[in-house]
Amino acid sequence: MTRKTKKTTSAETVRDNAAYAGARPVLSVLVPFLRDDPLALLEALDQEADIIGGAVEVVLLDDGSADGVLAARVDAGVARAKLPVRMVRLPENEGRARGRNRLAAHARADVFLFLDADMHPDNRRFLQAWLDVIALDDPAVAFGGFSLKHASRESAFAVHRAMAEKAECVPWFERARTPEKYVYTSNLLVRRDAFEAEAFDRDFAGWGWEDVEWGMRVARRFSVRHVDIPATHVGLDTVESLAAKYESSVGNFARVVSRHPEVVRGYPSYRAAQWLKKAPALPAWRPLLKQAALARLLPTAARAFSLRLYRAALYAEAV
Structure with missing residues (x-):
């Protein structure tokens, strides 16, 4: 015991x-x-x-x-x-x-x-x-x-x-x-x-x-x-759970960017976030990416791509 x-x-x-x-x-x-x-x-x-x-x-x-x-x-x-x-x-x-x-x-x-x-x-x-x-x-x-x-x-x-x-x-x-x-x-x-x-x-x-x-x-x-x-x-995780984790990780990503910019610049997630940051009205249409990831009728590859884009759109706030 x-x-x-x-x-x-x-x-x-x-x-x-x-x-x-x-x-x-x-x-x-x-x-x-x-x-x-x-x-x-x-x-x-x-x-x-x-x-x-x-x-x-x-x-x-x-x-x-x-x-x-x-x-x-x-x-x-x-x-x-x-x-x-x-x-x-x-x-x-x-x-x-x-x-x-x-x-x-x-x-x-x-x-x-x-x-x-x-x-x-x-x-x-x-x-x-x-x-x-x-x-x-x-x-x-x-x-x-x-x-x-x-x-x-x-x-x-x-x-x-x-x-x-x-x-x-x-x-x-x-x-x-x-x-x-x-x-x-x-x-x-x-x-x-x-x-x-x-x-x-x-x-x-x-x-x-x-x-x-x-x-x-x-x-x-x-x-x-x-x-x-x-x-x-x-x-x-389910898509819902993953999306929630990504939403809670934005501050941590920003901390990494501020401390190690020379390393993070080479990451695909950083480059995608920079690209999306330039998109007009990003906060307005960002939820659509999450909705696409949640759509069970879409192919798995398309849902995964949408979820990666949603994560990058969230991280756009930190780059």
Whole structure:
């Protein structure tokens, strides 16, 4: 069973499972979640517990879900896990950047692996593969890659699937050409000294860009490697959900533009936003792009293109 070990700053509650105290981890897997259930990911990772011993710990952060049923289910799953697991729970949401900084503060290993709760390893040697990378090369930063191997094929998620296949499911050798661009905290290895030199910017709020901006900073000081240890983004979004995320990300995009203009100018999203900024009466017809993306009678490719244009039209406010 889990045991409550302490209450610390910001009213966080910390619980460790039975395997946690005696472990001496080489790798800390850091998983934030907000109302998502992280147990499928934890159970997938736990399948490797017997072969990696105590070399890997998992630290979960419930960033203000305020869901008693979910909390009880996760606590039970943490208690069952063979891997050493720490559960950190916050009463209120503090955001993606601050939450990941908090997770790093709880990590005991000198290497972190950031994983989102809606990810799923693509093979059963996922943790072992990352341990091999650490043992052979000890990179400061390494990204393992995305896939859609285990993702839903329901029609409700077809647009997101099409967009992810085009922009995110990129092989390692292509990612390596612009290493700072493909730095997502959904499958990201970071050495402690690199993270202490460049933590996530606490001033990012809402959705998106905090990991990409971090990648731009860290790439100036450390080498960013790209490897082939993919995980599936299981949690595909509907068009409605994606549009809402884009709408909440405008301020973050503006922050990246102001801090790294020389890098962002090369991004297609920036160039499209600049082009649309010149369009007359953009605020008046921008909603039509969203309506086209929502139109289920249109082909998926057309809806995905409309949603990308809608995102660029939103970002036109920031360029």
